[in-house]
Amino acid sequence: MFVNNIPYKTYLAESEIPNAWYNLRADMKVKPAPLLNPGTGKPLTAEELTPIFCEELVKQELDNDTRFFPIPKEILDFYKMYRPSPLVRAYCLEKVLDTPARIYYKFEGNNTSGSHKLNSAIAQAYYAKQQGLKGVTTETGAGQWGTALSMACAYLGLDCKVFMVKVSYEQKPFRREVMRTYGASVTPSPSMETEIGKKILAEHPGTTGSLGCAISEAVEVAVKNPGYRYVLGSVLNQVLLHQSIIGLEAKAAFDKIGVRPDVIIGCAGGGSNLGGLIAPFMGEKLRGEADYRIIAVEPASCPSFTRGKFAYDFCDTGMICPLAKMYTLGSGFIPSPNHAGGLRFHGMSTVLSQLYHDGLMEARAVEQTSVFEAAELFARSEGILPAPESSHAIRVAIDEALKCRETGEEKDILFGLTGTGYFDLKAYEQFNDGKMTDYIPTDEDLAKGFAGLPKIDA
């Protein structure tokens, strides 16, 4: 469909899919702070990381200088099954909002896993296979990452062991069964299969688990079993690198139609989709070639950027993972149980944390009922049922478009639509029944998490 000679969906040709990932760190004047060894307090070396992560991924993790990493042909072939992803002009939403703004979204939900996580899952599984490993371990919360990884592992013939936060394992059986269908083994966390799991269960019998705890278990199993490594679906530099495919495609499509977005908006859990979406645009901003307003959107119930501290912290509850300097609520922070919409990690990518700290991007916290109002409006106007996570970005895109209605400005607004919400219908049910509530942690709630921050002066 063509309106005003602009394609409704701006696909690139298959041959126009970028063939290298872009490493934003190469253009950062202030580099993200290095990961530290929690034992010594010294920056982690490649030798220390290789027992945990695949060799090639360690190189990508530590490389702050190489601007482009060629995408191996096997990964490009896999990408071609579901990429390029659509860049869509939201004409119907614009009409409903009666705004002069032009709204675009980059839709990453058009693959079976239903989110952008597949972009990094296939890359990480590929490098594990290349290294001759037997399998990988990981954690998953609601299950999007576990699903993406199990798809990638099935494709490459790798074993996949997933520790799933117990409350999700019990309450979200559908994603669990998708993972098992793709051949992954799924264990509710905390479990009796690991030392850290046993310890946590002894200290907190009946606990429903957390992402931080599941990470500790997955790392332990990877380190103890020969032929296994640990993989992670967000937060890490390597994941942002793989996700740069989102932004590179968006930039290429915009260049094709002669549009330059004024505002770029993305939801932020650990930062991977946002880091990927903004990568080439932020690169131009860092090199002084163009300026963009960039907004990270997070839940008011898990406000790492807007109320967190920029400090070294553990990425996991078990405190066995490296220390990362990031905006954090403390590794002991657990969002209130009524929080429905993902994005519940206590920390944030070190790359995005540094950019935010340096004033190169903004952040906004939104409450979940307003997020689901935005999701409903989007579903009814654009037809896609959005993931609750993605709907955080929709909320702020709508707010920005409404501001344009006030001012009459014809801004070009881009947001990342990271996935679909078919497995989040319990949350939609709560919203539809009028039973969804908002919880904003008090300063005292947050103080408990900050009290557990490690004392590091780096």
Ligand SMILES: *Cc1c(COP(=O)(O)O)cnc(C)c1O
């Ligand atoms: C995992 C996920 C997110 C949040 O993770 P980031 O690493 O911050 O991108 C957002 N949307 C969807 C659909 C997800 O599955």
